[in-house]
Amino acid sequence: MYSKFAFGAFLFFSSFALAQNSKTANTVLAGGKPVHTYAKLPAVNKPAPKFTLTDVTMKDQTLESYKGKYLILNIFPSVDTGVCSASVHHFNEDAASIPNTVVLCISKDLPFAQKRFCGAEGIKNVVMLSDFRSDFGKTYGVEITDSAMKGLLSRAVVVIDPSGKIVYEEQVADISHEPNYEAAIKAVKN
Numbered sequence: 806m807y808s809k810f811a812f813g814a815f816l817f818f819s820s821f822a823l824a825q826n827s828k829t830a831n832t833v834l835a836g837g838k839p840v841h842t843y844a845k846l847p848a849v850n851k852p853a854p855k856f857t858l859t860d861v862t863m864k865d866q867t868l869e870s871y872k873g874k875y876l877i878l879n880i881f882p883s884v885d886t887g888v889c890s891a892s893v894h895h896f897n898e899d900a901a902s903i904p905n906t907v908v909l910c911i912s913k914d915l916p917f918a919q920k921r922f923c924g925a926e927g928i929k930n931v932v933m934l935s936d937f938r939s940d941f942g943k944t945y946g947v948e949i950t951d952s953a954m955k956g957l958l959s960r961a962v963v964v965i966d967p968s969g970k971i972v973y974e975e976q977v978a979d980i981s982h983e984p985n986y987e988a989a990i991k992a993v994k995n
Contacts, residue, residue: 833959834979835952842959844946846974853965856941858911858934861920866934868969875906875993878963879931879984880947882954884914884922888983892960893928895986900930905967906993909934911941913957947976960984964992 831842847854853876855868868876879896881889893910900908908931912919919933936958942948947958962984964973973992977984 830950831946831976833976834981835949835954836981837979838952840952840954840959840980841950842946842976843943843948843950846946846961846963846976847971849971849974851971853963853969853971854944856944857939858909858936858941859916859938860935861916861923861933863916866932868965871907871909872969873905873967875903875967876963876965877906877908877989877993878945878961878965879908879910880945880958880961880963881910881912882949882957882960882980883912884910884919884933888960888981890922890926892983892986893922893931893933894926895983897928897930899986899990903990903993907932911936911958913937913942954980962989964989 831845832839833842853868857865857867860866879892881892883889884893896908900906910931911934913936915937916935919935923933936942942958947961949955949957949959960977960980962975963971966972973989975984
C-alpha cells in the first residue's frame with residue numbers, strides 16, 4: 806500500500822514539476838529547429854540576478870565587480886562558431902566608444918579557449934567570462950536543455966544599467982542569427 810502511495814505521489818510531483826518547467830521554459834531555434842532553454846530571460850525593469858563567472862585568468866567575477874557601470878551581457882554558445890565570433894568582434898568595436906560601459910562576453914567555453922581566441926583575434930575591449938563552473942545559464946534562463954547543444958548557452962543580450970536594473974533584453978529567436986546590436990547600444994545611450 807505504501808509503495809503505491811509513494812509511486813502515486815512521485816507521479817503527481819513529477820508531472821507538477823514538468824508543468825512548472827513548461828511555464829518558464831523558452832523555445833528558440835537552432836538552425837531552424839526548435840530547442841528549449843531553461844527559462845525566459847530576466848525581465849526588463851527588474852534587478853539583474855547576481856552571478857559569478859570565471860575570467861581568462863581563472864578568477865571569479867561577479868555582478869558586483871562591475872557596479873556603477875552599464876553592462877552589456879553578450880551571451881552565446883561558443884567563441885568557436887562564426888556567429889558567436891562575429892558578435893564578440895562587433896561588440897569589441899562598439900565597446901571602445903561608449904563611456905562607463907563594459908561588454909561581458911559569456912559562454913561555456915573554458916577560460917583558456919576564450920583567452921586564446923582574444924589573443925588570436927586582437928580582442929581587447931570586451932571581458933570574456935566563462936560559465937563552465939557556475940549556474941549563470943540557469944539563473945539567466947539561457948542554458949539549453951535539449952538537443953545536441955544541451956548544456957550550452959543560447960544567444961541573448963542583456964543590458965544592465967549602473968544601478969543594477971535590467972534595461973534591455975533580447976533572446977535571439979534563432980541561435981544561428983546575430984543579435985540586434987543597435988538596440989543594445991541604444992539601451993545604453995538612452
